[in-house]
Amino acid sequence: MTEEITRTKFLQPEKKPIDGVIIHPLRVIPDERGRLMEIMRRDDPFFNGFGQVYMTTVYPGVVKAWHYHAVQVDRFTCIKGMIKAVLYDDRENSPTRGALNEIFMGEHNPCLVVIPAGVYHGWKCVGESEAYVVNVPSEPYNRTDPDEYRLDPHVGGIPYDWSRVDG
Numbered sequence: 570m571t572e573e574i575t576r577t578k579f580l581q582p583e584k585k586p587i588d589g590v591i592i593h594p595l596r597v598i599p600d601e602r603g604r605l606m607e608i609m610r611r612d613d614p615f616f617n618g619f620g621q622v623y624m625t626t627v628y629p630g631v632v633k634a635w636h637y638h639a640v641q642v643d644r645f646t647c648i649k650g651m652i653k654a655v656l657y658d659d660r661e662n663s664p665t666r667g668a669l670n671e672i673f674m675g676e677h678n679p680c681l682v683v684i685p686a687g688v689y690h691g692w693k694c695v696g697e698s699e700a701y702v703v704n705v706p707s708e709p710y711n712r713t714d715p716d717e718y719r720l721d722p723h724v725g726g727i728p729y730d731w732s733r734v735d736g
């Protein structure tokens with residue numbers, strides 16, 4: 570009973586994915602020389618062109634959030650370290666408005682996450698070393714007028730506490 574409650578607590582966020590969000594598991598192919606992992610392919614069902622590819626990193630304990638894009642779709646993976654990615658749906662008319670998704674991803678759970686425009690998102694490095702994220706957004710970054718809207722991660726009004734949950 571107790572175990573079930575604990576598991577439910579941690580699995581709950583991914584049980585009801587935000588409308589349009591895709592969590593796509595990535596396969597790691599190891600051999601005696603190292604590892605290989607495909608990230609995204611032109612024939613993936615969610616591929617609809619890309620704007621650019623970039624990497625961004627996050628130091629242990631740091632939160633990078635909340636961001637959303639008006640037009641851009643993000644497709645990101647964590648290739649080194651571990652992050653807790655959190656998504657929040659505040660889109661008017663969305664069937665999942667108010668839903669939060671928590672995804673623990675990275676070396677121990679390789680996956681690509683597709684985030685539709687309008688969905689707040691961000692991540693925290695939950696490992697002990699700098700985490701490396703690769704993003705393949707649908708649009709190139711506009712340096713003079715970025716499609717990037719932000720809220721403070723701690724007092725921005727989104728009902729999520731970024732602190733670690735022990736138990």
Ligand SMILES: Cc1cn([C@H]2C[C@H](O)[C@@H](COP(=O)(O)OP(=O)(O)O[C@H]3O[C@H](C)C(=O)[C@H](O)[C@H]3O)O2)c(=O)[nH]c1=O
Pocket residue numbers: 623625626633634636643690691692710
């Ligand atoms: C995305 C981008 C940024 N920049 C510049 C703008 C700033 O001077 C600097 C850092 O950018 P930003 O604060 O957007 O970086 P992050 O906070 O790591 O943002 C990333 O992490 C969060 C969680 C996200 O959701 C963003 O979509 C993602 O870009 O690089 C560029 O020059 N080119 C680019 O393509």
